[in-house]
Amino acid sequence: MRIPYRLKCIDCKKEHLVFADLNAESIEFRCCERSQTIPPYPIKGIKILERAVFEYNETKDYPLSIVFSAAAFECELADLHHRWLWIKGLWTKQIPTDEELDKKLRKHSDIKSRIEAVARLMGHTGIDEFVKSDSKLTEIVKNGFPSIKIGTVARDFQTNLFWPRNRILHVGYTGYTSDDAKKCINIAQLGIGFVQAMNDAKAKENQDPSAKAGPVTAITPAQLQQPA
Ligand SMILES: [Zn+2]
DSSP states (O other), X not given: OEEEEEEEOTTTOOEEEEEEETTOSSEEEESSSSEEEEOOOSOHHHHHHHHHHHIIIIIOOHHHHHHHHHHHHHHHHHHHHHHHHHHHHHHHTOOOOHHHHHHHHHTSOXXXXXXXXXXXXXXXXXXXXXXXXXXXXHHHHHHHOTTOOXXXXXXXXXXXXXXXXXXXXXXXXXXXXXHHHHHHHXXXXXXXXXXXXXXXXXXXXXXXXXXXXXXXXXXXXXXXXXXX
């Protein structure tokens, strides 16, 4: 998967859209005299969400933008699921293989139970309790996301982001509009923010120095601030 980065040439100052592989360790870029190297976005879900924003802004392929939005959140969930099971394996000296991790993830067959499973893995009774426990997150949801209700957060992610994705992929529905795609980008960004905030709290608890996650408010890649 190719991820878009907007880079400005240090010589002529012209802005360029550069694509790099999802797993690229650095992004190389050269326009005029000098070449530049920048680090990739640190969060996998955010990288894929940038691709959703690209499809929204540049190609205006709104169904594809929705597919990438859902993939961004789903990928971030899987990433954290695998990460914390792997860390748990370090403690118990039974490090799971990639296949075992995937098998465990697939046990949670729908996205709603996957979201709740990841919340539990990071020490919460569920995603609703986590959002309720954080006044900042509660405010973000109440003020900006009328389609997400505290009490049914996981189900609302399923209904508002993954059902449209399924409708596109399963029956080839192409009628989604710019507003639909914008809503999905914002909801995916919120979901990634939630699980990153949980990850941050869990990493702090474990004093894991490698934790890179920031608070949900620090994540603003989508350049779209419209109620979703
Ligand atoms: Zn240049």
